[in-house]
Amino acid sequence: MALYLHFPFCRRKCRYCSFVSCAGREADIPVYINALKAEISRCPGGESVGSVYFGGGTPSVLTPGQIGDVLATVRSHYSLSSGAEISVEANPGTVDFPYLTEIRRTGINRLSIGLQSLNDDELKLLGRIHNSYQAEEAFQQARQAGFDNVNLDFIYGLPGQSLADWRRTLHGALELSPEHVSLYALTLEPGTPMWQDVESGRLPAIDPDLAADQYELAEDMLAVHGYQHYEISNWARPGYECRHNLVYWRNGPYRGVGVAAHSCLDGRRFANTDSLDEYLAAFSRGELPAKALDEEIGSELRSAESAILGLRLESGISADNIKGSYRQTVAEMTDLGLMESSGGNIRLTRRGRLLSNEVFCRFLPD
Amino acid sequence: MEQALIRNFCIIAHIDHGKSTLADRLIELTGALRPEDIGEQVLDSLELERERGITIKAKAVRLNYQAKDGRAYRLNLIDTPGHVDFSYEVSRTLAACEGAVLVVDATQGIQAQTLANYYLAMENDLEVIPVINKIDLPASEPDRVLEEIDSVFGYKPKDVLLISAKTGQGVPPLLEEIVKCIPAPGGDSGRPLRALIFDSHYDDYKGVIAYLRVVDGQIIKGDRLKLMGQGTEIEVLEVGYFAPVPFPAAGLAAGDVGYIATGLKNIGDCRVGDTVTSLKNGAAAPLVSYRPPKPMVFAGIYATQGEDYATLREAIQKLSLNDASLTYEPESSPVLGHGFRCGFLGLLHMDIVRERLEREFNLSLIVTVPAVRFIVTLADGRQVNVVNPTDFPAPAGIVKIEEPWVKITVITPSVFIGGMMEFIIASGGIYKRTEYLGQYRGGSELGQRVLLEYEVPLRSMLTTFYDQLKSRSRGYASLDYEFTGYREAKLVKLDVLINDVPVDAFSRILPPDLAHEVGKVVVDKLKETIPRQLFKVPIQAAIGSRVIARTDISARRKDVLAKCYGGDITRKRKLLEKQREGKKKMKSIGRVEVPKEVFLEVLKLG
Numbered sequence: 014m015a016l017y018l019h020f021p022f023c024r025r026k027c028r029y030c031s032f033v034s035c036a037g038r039e040a041d042i043p044v045y046i047n048a049l050k051a052e053i054s055r056c057p058g059g060e061s062v063g064s065v066y067f068g069g070g071t072p073s074v075l076t077p078g079q080i081g082d083v084l085a086t087v088r089s090h091y092s093l094s095s096g097a098e099i100s101v102e103a104n105p106g107t108v109d110f111p112y113l114t115e116i117r118r119t120g121i122n123r124l125s126i127g128l129q130s131l132n133d134d135e136l137k138l139l140g141r142i143h144n145s146y147q148a149e150e151a152f153q154q155a156r157q158a159g160f161d162n163v164n165l166d167f168i169y170g171l172p173g174q175s176l177a178d179w180r181r182t183l184h185g186a187l188e189l190s191p192e193h194v195s196l197y198a199l200t201l202e203p204g205t206p207m208w209q210d211v212e213s214g215r216l217p218a219i220d221p222d223l224a225a226d227q228y229e230l231a232e233d234m235l236a237v238h239g240y241q242h243y244e245i246s247n248w249a250r251p252g253y254e255c256r257h258n259l260v261y262w263r264n265g266p267y268r269g270v271g272v273a274a275h276s277c278l279d280g281r282r283f284a285n286t287d288s289l290d291e292y293l294a295a296f297s298r299g300e301l302p303a304k305a306l307d308e309e310i311g312s313e314l315r316s317a318e319s320a321i322l323g324l325r326l327e328s329g330i331s332a333d334n335i336k337g338s339y340r341q342t343v344a345e346m347t348d349l350g351l352m353e354s355s356g357g358n359i360r361l362t363r364r365g366r367l368l369s370n371e372v373f374c375r376f377l378p379d
Numbered sequence: 380m381e382q383a384l385i386r387n388f389c390i391i392a393h394i395d396h397g398k399s400t401l402a403d404r405l406i407e408l409t410g411a412l413r414p415e416d417i418g419e420q421v422l423d424s425l426e427l428e429r430e431r432g433i434t435i436k437a438k439a440v441r442l443n444y445q446a447k448d449g450r451a452y453r454l455n456l457i458d459t460p461g462h463v464d465f466s467y468e469v470s471r472t473l474a475a476c477e478g479a480v481l482v483v484d485a486t487q488g489i490q491a492q493t494l495a496n497y498y499l500a501m502e503n504d505l506e507v508i509p510v511i512n513k514i515d516l517p518a519s520e521p522d523r524v525l526e527e528i529d530s531v532f533g534y535k536p537k538d539v540l541l542i543s544a545k546t547g548q549g550v551p552p553l554l555e556e557i558v559k560c561i562p563a564p565g566g567d568s569g570r571p572l573r574a575l576i577f578d579s580h581y582d583d584y585k586g587v588i589a590y591l592r593v594v595d596g597q598i599i600k601g602d603r604l605k606l607m608g609q610g611t612e613i614e615v616l617e618v619g620y621f622a623p624v625p626f627p628a629a630g631l632a633a634g635d636v637g638y639i640a641t642g643l644k645n646i647g648d649c650r651v652g653d654t655v656t657s658l659k660n661g662a663a664a665p666l667v668s669y670r671p672p673k674p675m676v677f678a679g680i681y682a683t684q685g686e687d688y689a690t691l692r693e694a695i696q697k698l699s700l701n702d703a704s705l706t707y708e709p710e711s712s713p714v715l716g717h718g719f720r721c722g723f724l725g726l727l728h729m730d731i732v733r734e735r736l737e738r739e740f741n742l743s744l745i746v747t748v749p750a751v752r753f754i755v756t757l758a759d760g761r762q763v764n765v766v767n768p769t770d771f772p773a774p775a776g777i778v779k780i781e782e783p784w785v786k787i788t789v790i791t792p793s794v795f796i797g798g799m800m801e802f803i804i805a806s807g808g809i810y811k812r813t814e815y816l817g818q819y820r821g822g823s824e825l826g827q828r829v830l831l832e833y834e835v836p837l838r839s840m841l842t843t844f845y846d847q848l849k850s851r852s853r854g855y856a857s858l859d860y861e862f863t864g865y866r867e868a869k870l871v872k873l874d875v876l877i878n879d880v881p882v883d884a885f886s887r888i889l890p891p892d893l894a895h896e897v898g899k900v901v902v903d904k905l906k907e908t909i910p911r912q913l914f915k916v917p918i919q920a921a922i923g924s925r926v927i928a929r930t931d932i933s934a935r936r937k938d939v940l941a942k943c944y945g946g947d948i949t950r951k952r953k954l955l956e957k958q959r960e961g962k963k964k965m966k967s968i969g970r971v972e973v974p975k976e977v978f979l980e981v982l983k984l985g
Contacts, residue, residue, distance in 0.1 A: 017945055068945050198939060225936035245939060261946050275946040282949050306949055318948060321955070349913045370938040371913060374959040377952070 014278075015064045015260040016087065018049065019271035020072040021289055024107065028140030028210075029168075031202035033273035033287050034070035041293065045271075046079050048296035050086040052270050052285075055301055062091040064098040064257035067121075073103040077115035084120055098123055098256040100164075105151035106143035113158035123255075124155050125164040125195075131185035132178055135171055138216075140206070145185075152189050162253060164193035169231070170224030171199055172207075172216040179227045180234075187238050192253035195246055196231050198224050225367050232363065245325045245366050262326050264319040273305065280315070283307040313378045321373040329360025342375045380453055382634040383563045387592065389457040389472055391500060392482035393490035393857060397512040401482060401544035402440070402458055406623060408550060409442035409454065438578070439590055439636045440623040446558045454557060455620075455636035457577065457592075459496075467672045467724070468578070470499050471652045474667050475577040475592035475636065478506040478561030480553065481532075485511045485519035485541075488828060489527050489816060490857035491790045497532060506561045509534045510553060515543040523817070527828065530817035564594075564634035571662040572596030572604070574631075574655040581700040585616060585640035587649045592636050594666055596657070599630040604639075607665040608653040616640040646703045672704045674722025675783065675837060675862060676729055677766040679710060679747035679884065680736070681718030683966055683975050687742055688717045694740035695719055698732065705732055710767065712883045714968050715745060720767055723749075726841060743964055745978045747884040749841045754781040754865060768886040771872045774923070781865040783837045789848065790816070791856035793826035798851045800831070806844060807890070808833040834863060838888065842984065873927075875901055875981075876919040877909070880969030885981055891922075898928035900984055908977045911935035916971050 022042060023034045065087055067080065075083075080101065087093065100123040101116060113124070128148040130136050136144055143151075155163055165186055169179050186194060199219065201208040210216040232242060240248035244262060247255065260267050269275045272292045275284040284306040286292055295302045310318065320339070323330035332354060335343050343359055346352040351365035351372050365372055392398040442454040459472045473479065479500045483493055500507050509532065511524050525536040540556060542549030566573075578590040598604070602615045619627040620637035631637045643649050651672075654665035682691045692709075699705045706722035723729040729749060736742050753765040755772055756779040765771055787808070791799055793815075800810070811832040840860065848856050873894050875885035889897060898920030905918045911932055920928040940951055965972040 019945055198937070200940070221935075221937045228937070228939075261948065267946055269946055273945070275949070277946065277948065284947070284949070308949065318952065321952070322948065351913065364936075367937045367939055368913060368935065370940055370955060370958060371935075374955040374962070377955055377959055 014060050014062050014091075015066070015257050015265065015267035016062050016091065017066045017068060017257075017267060017269040017274055017276075018072075018083065018087075019269065019274040020045075020067065020069040020075060021272045022069065022074045023071045024074065024104070024142050025140065028138070028207040029199060029201070029205055030140075031205050032070070035289060038289060039074060041289065042075065042079065044293060044296070045289070046075070046083060048293055049271050050083060051296055052302065053086050053090050056090070056268060056270070058090045060091055062087070062093050062097060064260065065093070065100070066257045067101040069102055071104045071107060072101050073107040073112075077112060077119060080116050080121065081119035098162075100125055100255070100257060102127065103151070103155075104142065105148045106141070108151050108154065110154040110157055113155050113160065117158050117160060122160075123162040123164070124160045125166065125193075125255075126151055126155065127166045128152070128186070129166060129168045130171075131182045135174060135178070135182075138171060138173075138207075139168065149185070149189065152191070162193070163191045164195055164255065165189065165191045166195045166197065168197050168199050169227040170219055170221075172211055172219055174223075174227075176223065176226055176230060180230060183231055183234050187234065193247070193249040193255060194235060194240060196228070196248070197246055198228065228367060229363070241327070243327045245361075245369055259326075262322045264315070264322050272302075275306070277310075281307065281309050317376050317378050320376045324359075324361055324372065324376075325369070327360065329355070329358040332357050332359050335359055339376065346372050346375070380632075382566070382568075382632075384450060385453045385455065385564055385634045386478065386557055386561045387455045387457065387476045387564055387634070387636055388478040388480060388557055388561050389459050389476045390480045390482055391459055391469070391473075391493075391496035392512075393484070393487070393492040393496075396482050396484040396487070396490070396493070397544045398482055399458070401480070401510075401512065401542070401550070402456060404544050404547055404550050405442060405454075405456060405554065406440060408547070408554065409444045438623070439621055439638075441620045441626075441636070444554055444558065447555060448558075452558050454554075455592075457636060468651055469496065470503070471575070471577045471667075473499050473503040473505060475575050476503075476505055477564055478508065478557065480557070481507050481509045482512045482544075483509065483524055483528060485513045485521050485524055486516055487855075488520070488524045489531055489790065491788045491859035492857065494531070494788060494790070494830070495859040495861075507532075507534075508540070508553070508556050508560055509538065510540040510542050510549075512542055512544050514541045515546050515548065527817040566594045566633035568595070568597050568633040570595040570633075571660055572598065572602075572655065572657045573662045573666050574598065575666045576606075576649065576651055576653050576655060578651055579646055579649050579703070581646050582640070585642065587641045587643040587646050588638050589641055589649050589655070590636075590638050591631075591655060593631045593633055595633050595662065597630055597632040598639060598655075603658040604655050605658045605661060606649065606653045607656055607661070609648060609650060611643065611648040612658060613639075613641040613643060613649070613655075616642050646700055650703050672724060674704065674706050674724060676723045676725055676749050676751065676841060677720060678723070678729060678749040679712065679715065679718050679720050679767065680707075680733070681712065681715040681745045681747075681884075683743040683745055683964060685716045690740060691718070691736070691742055691744070694736050694742060695721070697740075698735060702732070704728065712747075712769070714880065714882050715747075715884055715966065718745075722766070726845070743975060745884060745966060745975060746982065747978075748887050748982055750888065751783050751837045751841070753868075753870075753888065755779070756781075767883075768872055768888050769883040771886075771888060774871065780868050780870050782868045782870070784834055784863050784866050785837045785840065785860040786811070786863050787833050787835055787840070787858060787860040789831045789833070789856055789858055791829055791831065791852050793829045795852040795856060796829055796831070799848070799856060802847055802851055803831070803833050803835065806835055806839040808835040808839075836866075836868065837862070842982065871922050873898055873901075874921050874923075875905070876917075876921060877905065877973065878916045878969035878971045879919075882968055884978060894920075894922055895927050897984075901981060902928045902930045904980055904984055905977065906930045906932050908980045909971065909973055912971055914970075 021034045023036050025036045099121050101121050102125045104127055131145045133144050235248045242248050243254050266278050272289050273287045283304050285302045286305050292302045320330055353362050390398045439457045444452045444454050446452055457472050459469045509528055511521050528534050540553050573595045574591040574593040576589045576591050580588055582588050598618055600615055600618050604613050617627055617640035619625055656662040695707050704724050707719040710720040711717045733746055755763050755765055758776050758778055814830040816828045870888050871891045873887050874881045902918045902920050915934050916932040918930050919926050965974050
């Protein structure tokens with residue numbers, strides 16, 4: 014099982030962000046940690062856990078002591094495998110060498126740093142709390158602190174971002190030489206300040222063809238530098254694939270703890286309430302948090318999800334799983350050059366990765 | 380009741396001049412309803428009518444009015460449809476009255492349908508009471524409108540009532556005027572029955588309900604009657620009047636207006652304009668010559684989803700129960716599948732039918748480019764009627780094409796005359812005459828108002844004509860049209876191909892010199908509105924095998940959901956489900972997914 018822990022705190026909300034996180038609630042962190050620990054101890058215990066992921070929000074707003082505290086609870090409640098992957102998402106604006114050294118000491122062995130860009134104008138546009146110097150500095154400090162498994166997050170397809178702008182950021186990223194890179198196309202979520210800026214014309218609209226060029230440029234550059242494109246948005250040096258995220262793509266079991274955390278266990282997908290206040294209130298009443306989602310995943314939906322998630326991976330899905338109406342879908346997608354077969358597996362082509370939604374929605378049950 | 384105390388009248392007006400509001404006020408003042416019972420505009424019963432501010436079906440209300448002469452009168456108010464498409468119904472309504480209140484908007488003055496309705500009233504020998512409405516509005520110009528009414532209709536200002544139907548100002552004197560000016564109905568209850576059907580609707584329990592005006596004789600429940608025009612025989616299951624809800628009564632006598640329940644299942648058997656008489660010893664001649672309304676505009680109606688065909692069939696059947704003017708025949712299209720070629724009285728009628736089908740039956744529809752009925756003479760001497768461009772014969776076999784023409788009346792402020800004439804000529808119009816309405820020069824910088832009369836092919840009015848008329852006159856111009864007859868025409872069929880598949884829904888018949896320009900506009904619009912596909916899509920316009928315009932839609936490159944946030948697979952899946960639902964609403968043409976909006980956009984182009 015994989016374990017996800019959500020920390021919905023941020024120094025400031027980024028201009029593109031629609032995730033469950035809030036700025037200015039740091040004072041609630043201590044009680045939130047208690048609530049989260051309480052939720053863990055109320056879950057069935059003893060299970061073997063292969064990965065722990067501190068996600069957010071910005072989990073790096075926690076003190077090393079708080080991180081260690083949470084990990085201690087996890088260790089005492091679950092059976093954490095030796096060599097388990099324990100990741101923390103970090104914002105470059107919240108970390109320094111002593112901090113990183115200390116959290117490494119608590120047992121964190123993988124760091125995912127949200128650099129997003131190495132261009133100061135773009136960082137400003139995104140509403141990040143750090144500049145490119147701080148971003149690179151955070152990475153160097155992580156190295157000095159002993160982190161040998163580091164992911165860097167970047168966003169492409171920004172309004173006004175040229176292919177050359179993106180190439181410079183990629184160059185900078187490759188110079189840092191992380192073990193893992195995640196590249197996300199900017200999605201303008203309705204209601205976010207950035208979406209409003211584009212809607213009102215204060216920012217230029219995103220050119221989807223340029224974003225496609227940027228993606229393909231990244232594929233080419235990262236391949237040359239020895240990164241494996243193991244998932245649509247993720248690249249890693251061999252052996253450094255994110256084990257936690259692989260559980261998602263392989264439709265494996267995971268437990269999410271904390272506000273808005275999602276779980277997939279025993280044929281169900283469920284999630285905690287999105288509201289920090291509700292979550293804390295439930296804790297103070299000694300109750301489990303309310304669920305924002307609880308659905309049973311029948312066998313038909315389960316195979317659809319397995320196909321959709323598995324196709325995100327470079328390896329694709331076994332051709333043996335292509336049955337019934339999927340056959341026609343695969344034939345059609347293959348005709349259009351979006352899918353291909355390779356060594357008994359069916360997978361997306363280079364073009365198919367960029368058009369993966371078109372492929373995936375055809376795998377959904379009627 | 381004594382016939383001398385009955386007044387049968389209607390209100391006639393250009394659209395939005397306040398006919399329904401005035402009807403409400405009359406109902407309220409005579410106490411048929413208390414103000415709080417009056418929703419908005421009692422006589423407009425269909426939701427759609429209320430939204431569009433037009434009345435589709437005529438209704439009749441009986442009002443009891445205590446006049447200043449101390450006598451109690453029975454006023455039968457018959458509501459008339461307010462749009463050109465329904466002029467046949469308007470004329471039947473007028474035939475059921477002795478008088479009409481002619482309402483003119485104090486801010487707009489006489490409009491095309493004011494004129495058309497006035498002429499219909501004259502043809503029916505009605506006593507007309509002119510009123511100027513909306514005098515409460517700051518923008519009202521009663522002096523200018525008085526001058527127009529004098530100049531156009533010859534009513535002196537002292538004979539015109541100034542009212543505000545909204546506030547009720549001036550409405551009580553109008554009631555007196557109705558009693559005083561409009562003659563009591565003639566006719567004789569002792570003579571054989573003759574009653575005019577001026578409207579009908581279908582009721583699930585009572586069958587077809589016919590609204591009628593009894594001219595001679597009387598109707599009692601249980602009577603066996605006959606429609607003189609159609610030959611339909613009926614038994615009167617119920618007889619009554621509206622007050623304004625249906626109110627069963629013992630009978631209706633000469634001069635009365637009311638309804639009968641017929642038990643008929645098909646509204647087509649009981650059409651507006653027919654005369655009802657007794658089955659035995661009936662009258663010798665009908666009241667007016669009956670003619671069923673003829674559809675003038677035709678379009679294919681298809682369900683966006685093929686599997687909705689059965690629902691569509693049922694929906695059209697149901698709708699036609701209440702709409703005898705709607706004709707439909709099954710047709711099938713290689714691209715759109717099974718659907719119906721429907722005939723409508725006009726474009727508004729078409730719009731209303733489409734909206735009602737979608738709204739009341741929850742259907743997603745595609746309506747093809749509207750067309751007229753062409754009469755094509757073939758080389759072998761045969762004549763064929765073509766209502767679907769797809770059926771247009773190959774050019775080689777055609778000797779002669781004839782198409783319907785209409786006479787249009789446009790009323791516009793004089794500053795817009797130039798632009799107006801230019802575009803009517805470009806639409807193939809032939810100038811007939813100009814008339815200046817009134818001499819009044821004050822008030823408006825737009826100049827005097829002018830009536831223009833043209834003849835144009837109905838074909839060129841089917842799409843953007845009305846919108847252009849409005850946009851070229853800043854909304855001031857108004858339009859009325861009437862069918863004049865068939866004339867010879869030089870026309871070709873323009874086809875549109877998406878990914879090499881001809882889309883019959885986009886085919887149109889037009890003059891050859893317009894084909895290139897229209898073809899280009901259509902392919903450009905398709906490029907703009909069809910979303911990029913997973914492959915390159917050529918869009919072409921062609922006459923026969925000759926391509927006259929072409930453009931390509933480049934293949935889509937990116938559609939990817941990047942971040943899986945904290946294992947929230949459900950959100951991702953829901954987005955994909957939404958995307959797939961979106962696909963279901965599209966029509967697949969030559970593997971190209973075409974959203975329904977594309978059809979509407981192309982339809983708008985003309």
